[in-house]
Amino acid sequence: MAIPIEMPKLSDTMEEGVLSAWLVDEGEEVSSGDILAQVETDKATMDLEAFDEGILLKKMIEEGDAVPIGQLIAVIGEEGEDISDILSEHDDGTGAAEEPEPADESSDDAAAQTPDTDAVEEPVGDGQLSDRTPEPVPAGTDAEGRRIKASPLARRIADEHDVDLLQVDGSGPEGRIVRRDVEARIEERERAPEPAQTPQPAMETPSYDLPDDEALYESENISQMRKTIARRLAESKYSSPHFYLTVDIDVERAVELRSELNELAEQQDRAKISFNDLITKACALSLKNHPYVNASYLADEGEIRKHNHVHIGIAVAIDEGLITPVVRNADRKGLTEIARETRELAERARNRDLEPEEFEGATFTTSNLGMFGVEEFTAIINPPNSAILAIGEIRDTPVVEDGEVVPGKRMKVTLSCDHRVVDGALGAQFLDSVRSYLEEPMNLLL
Amino acid sequence: MIPKSAPGPSTPQSEFQIPHSNDMATLQFREALRAAMTEEMERDENIFLIGEEVAEYDGAYKVSKGMLDQFGSDRVIDSPISELGFAGLGIGAAMNGLRPIVEFMTFNFSFVAFDQVINNAPNMRYMSGGQFDVPIVFRGPNGAAGQLAATHSNSTEALYSNFPGLKVVAPSIPDDGKGLLKSAIRDDDPVVFLESELMYGMKDEVSEEADYTIPLGTARVAREGDDVTIVAHSKSYHVALQAADQLAEQGYEAEVIDPRTIKPLDIETIVQSVVKTNRLVVVDESNPFASVASEVTHQVQDRAFDYLDAPILRVTAPDTPAPYAPNLMDEYMPSAEETVDACRRVLYAE
Numbered sequence: 001m002a003i004p005i006e007m008p009k010l011s012d013t014m015e016e017g018v019l020s021a022w023l024v025d026e027g028e029e030v031s032s033g034d035i036l037a038q039v040e041t042d043k044a045t046m047d048l049e050a051f052d053e054g055i056l057l058k059k060m061i062e063e064g065d066a067v068p069i070g071q072l073i074a075v076i077g078e079e080g081e082d083i084s085d086i087l088s089e090h091d092d093g094t095g096a097a098e099e100p101e102p103a104d105e106s107s108d109d110a111a112a113q114t115p116d117t118d119a120v121e122e123p124v125g126d127g128q129l130s131d132r133t134p135e136p137v138p139a140g141t142d143a144e145g146r147r148i149k150a151s152p153l154a155r156r157i158a159d160e161h162d163v164d165l166l167q168v169d170g171s172g173p174e175g176r177i178v179r180r181d182v183e184a185r186i187e188e189r190e191r192a193p194e195p196a197q198t199p200q201p202a203m204e205t206p207s208y209d210l211p212d213d214e215a216l217y218e219s220e221n222i223s224q225m226r227k228t229i230a231r232r233l234a235e236s237k238y239s240s241p242h243f244y245l246t247v248d249i250d251v252e253r254a255v256e257l258r259s260e261l262n263e264l265a266e267q268q269d270r271a272k273i274s275f276n277d278l279i280t281k282a283c284a285l286s287l288k289n290h291p292y293v294n295a296s297y298l299a300d301e302g303e304i305r306k307h308n309h310v311h312i313g314i315a316v317a318i319d320e321g322l323i324t325p326v327v328r329n330a331d332r333k334g335l336t337e338i339a340r341e342t343r344e345l346a347e348r349a350r351n352r353d354l355e356p357e358e359f360e361g362a363t364f365t366t367s368n369l370g371m372f373g374v375e376e377f378t379a380i381i382n383p384p385n386s387a388i389l390a391i392g393e394i395r396d397t398p399v400v401e402d403g404e405v406v407p408g409k410r411m412k413v414t415l416s417c418d419h420r421v422v423d424g425a426l427g428a429q430f431l432d433s434v435r436s437y438l439e440e441p442m443n444l445l446l
Numbered sequence: 447m448i449p450k451s452a453p454g455p456s457t458p459q460s461e462f463q464i465p466h467s468n469d470m471a472t473l474q475f476r477e478a479l480r481a482a483m484t485e486e487m488e489r490d491e492n493i494f495l496i497g498e499e500v501a502e503y504d505g506a507y508k509v510s511k512g513m514l515d516q517f518g519s520d521r522v523i524d525s526p527i528s529e530l531g532f533a534g535l536g537i538g539a540a541m542n543g544l545r546p547i548v549e550f551m552t553f554n555f556s557f558v559a560f561d562q563v564i565n566n567a568p569n570m571r572y573m574s575g576g577q578f579d580v581p582i583v584f585r586g587p588n589g590a591a592g593q594l595a596a597t598h599s600n601s602t603e604a605l606y607s608n609f610p611g612l613k614v615v616a617p618s619i620p621d622d623g624k625g626l627l628k629s630a631i632r633d634d635d636p637v638v639f640l641e642s643e644l645m646y647g648m649k650d651e652v653s654e655e656a657d658y659t660i661p662l663g664t665a666r667v668a669r670e671g672d673d674v675t676i677v678a679h680s681k682s683y684h685v686a687l688q689a690a691d692q693l694a695e696q697g698y699e700a701e702v703i704d705p706r707t708i709k710p711l712d713i714e715t716i717v718q719s720v721v722k723t724n725r726l727v728v729v730d731e732s733n734p735f736a737s738v739a740s741e742v743t744h745q746v747q748d749r750a751f752d753y754l755d756a757p758i759l760r761v762t763a764p765d766t767p768a769p770y771a772p773n774l775m776d777e778y779m780p781s782a783e784e785t786v787d788a789c790r791r792v793l794y795a796e
Contacts (some may be wrong), residue, residue, distance in 0.1 A: 151754060151756060152752050152754045153724050153754055153755040154755060155752075158754040173794075178756065179724060179755040428780070
């Protein structure tokens, strides 16, 4: 019994995976638990494990191919076994069989019209069809990689007008999207303009002459991670109404407390605490008291989900982009635990070695650019969170106390709030709570 | 935004103006064909007509009525029942400088002469390195017509279009018949000119302009519309016009295009129309497999894929031999109702 191996969904945001390396060759035997290949998702490079035993009969894709979730990537079975059934089941390269078009009743030509496929087969000279190589995910597939039925004209108009076919209801046979459907969508949008439709200004080529041997630009392929960052953050920025609240926090005491705690840590051989760990803890305790900030606005479900746990995502810059490892239940963890966990997660993030459960499920996120000398900035909310805290550097600055100008330590933080859930006053109360914890840092230890 | 096509006032067939001079006469289709042959034979003494019953009997369908008296038995020649023979004679004559018109009593009989028509006529220029022209016209009725049964009812246009070197013409109205037959006679290559028993009696206005010809390979847009394109030639063209009238009553404006010449095919005119309407139905009375409808469909999807809002549908005879019984024959031939139905399907009409 031949077994199809499909591209698995390895993270909640993954739509396609790149097969970065095959670890088993065709004809080799595999057992349950063997690693067949490595797959690059939008977040990490992960092992693709075999759950069955047999011979790897056929690899359907090459190293470097990007394919949607559910697409056939290999077949395991007994030696010499016929795998044509599996191949034809996955014939359209998407793992989802399509309904054939209705046959033309006006002629009795009973030759069944077969559904078209996205992969074009090029005839070669001997009349044999060349091996089909899976195409990258074509535009017009849904999240599961299934083809959206749409007429060629509808697809073209959608492309020209930047219409997402996923947002269009098809009125043709079997839900085929046709011209009138896309036009209706465009009209709807014109009546109620959506953001994100402004075309980017065209790149101007320099007017001065460059030497012939000097390239005007370098191109690189967009990585899975970059695609995901682009999609999710654009969605966030365009669909959730952000507003921003900034406070300047007196961190003199927190800095002192941290150095005292780290002296102890050194003596007792414990993990050192970073200033960011104090902020994580302050946010976690404040979230506990402000459930609407620790919430998600889920438009599709028609609900606001207040989370019963506090999981803080911490934005970590890595070479390929950005990832947010999650400190779970941060409100219940001590500073030392948070420090140890954060350091370990950040390290693994940089090595692209995080498991999905380590970077998914944050209920709130912090982003710290203080180490780069940034005084203050605004961050884009990490969906489905309702807020994100942008942390600036700790500054030595003159402050006025009792009518005297004295040296002080200050840190500006900016809370970006999703106004669908968090109103101004609520955001301000939450921020005030974070400030109180950091200005009276002993409370973090209680 | 692609402009929506708002149903406008329809263009009745009678109001359609054929763009040429006002010098018109009302003629039957057979008379228009006769006028074409007579005018050309008067102009060029190398032209002669040969076939079964073309002389003494005035033609099986009276197309050559009176031509024996006018041109004599050297130029209007009754042949024995020997298609392979007189077709071959015609090709030999053409290679030697004459310009024969070979009439088949029905195009199913051309199959007897198949070797001459498809092996010799179209290949001679090519295989002789251009030393020989074959300026010959093979003409006669083609396709089903009433109760003639399977052996007299084949539509041969797709078959003959399959052989490089043959031109294939299939007019639908008397004026096109005249203008295209004159062009076919003047062409230096072999032309298969397809008529129909059912159309010989059709009357319509025909140009009497001196030296009136219609170039081969030019389609005629017979009716303009924005909603759906219907391509149809020969008898099917009249089915298409009826369908267009019925569609107009339902608020849809069909553009009807008669390719007139199957090979060379004026695909540009068809594609331009599909780019406008985004929909295509081909009406073709041939059997469906590898038919003219197949070819038009292929070429349109190749050139106008991104303009198609619906699959291309065709209305054809079924994939069976033609029946004899009249009630079955009615079922067999493409009808206006089937055409309307196909158009409504590509229009996604509720």
